[in-house]
Amino acid sequence: MTTNNWLDVLKEETAKQGMRAVAEKLGVSKATVSQVVNDKYKASTHVIQQRVEGVFMAFTVDCPILGDIAVNQCLEHQNRKFAATNHVRVALYRACRNGCPHSKICGSK
Structure with a gap:
């Protein structure tokens, strides 16, 4: 099916x-x-x-930091707490909270 x-x-x-x-x-x-x-x-x-x-359906979004990623990965990045472990994680944290069109975080747009 x-x-x-x-x-x-x-x-x-x-x-x-x-x-x-x-x-x-x-x-x-x-x-x-x-x-x-x-x-x-x-x-x-x-x-x-x-x-x-x-x-399961391979839907993707265009992440401003990582490029084409699975929708569920986008959600996981949005739910991560801030940690300055590397520059990519910091950039993701900021992008998810500062106007990314895919963000579901309240007040991010």
């Missing part, structure tokens, strides 16, 4: 790999995957959608 619907892809991957494996790849809990798949998730599914699109 080939589909462009992220929820169908999530259900397909869960059937093939199991909820635990899919949850680990998405960086969420098994309970979250179960609730989304069974249409019982109460919160917004937007972040889950982006993770599915990045991990």
Whole structure:
């Protein structure tokens, strides 16, 4: 089955790999995957959608620092705490908070 619907892809991957494996790849809990798949998730599914699109559907964004990266990697960089461990990490932290069009951080635009 080939589909462009992220929820169908999530259900397909869960059937093939199991909820635990899919949850680990998405960086969420098994309970979250179960609730989304069974249409019982109460919160917004937007972040889950982006993770599915990045991990299983190869959706990408044009990062101003790294170039073409998977959507889920973009989300991971946005969620990192500041650490001046290297110049790229500092640049990513700043870009994610200062107008990057892909940023989901409140007040970044």
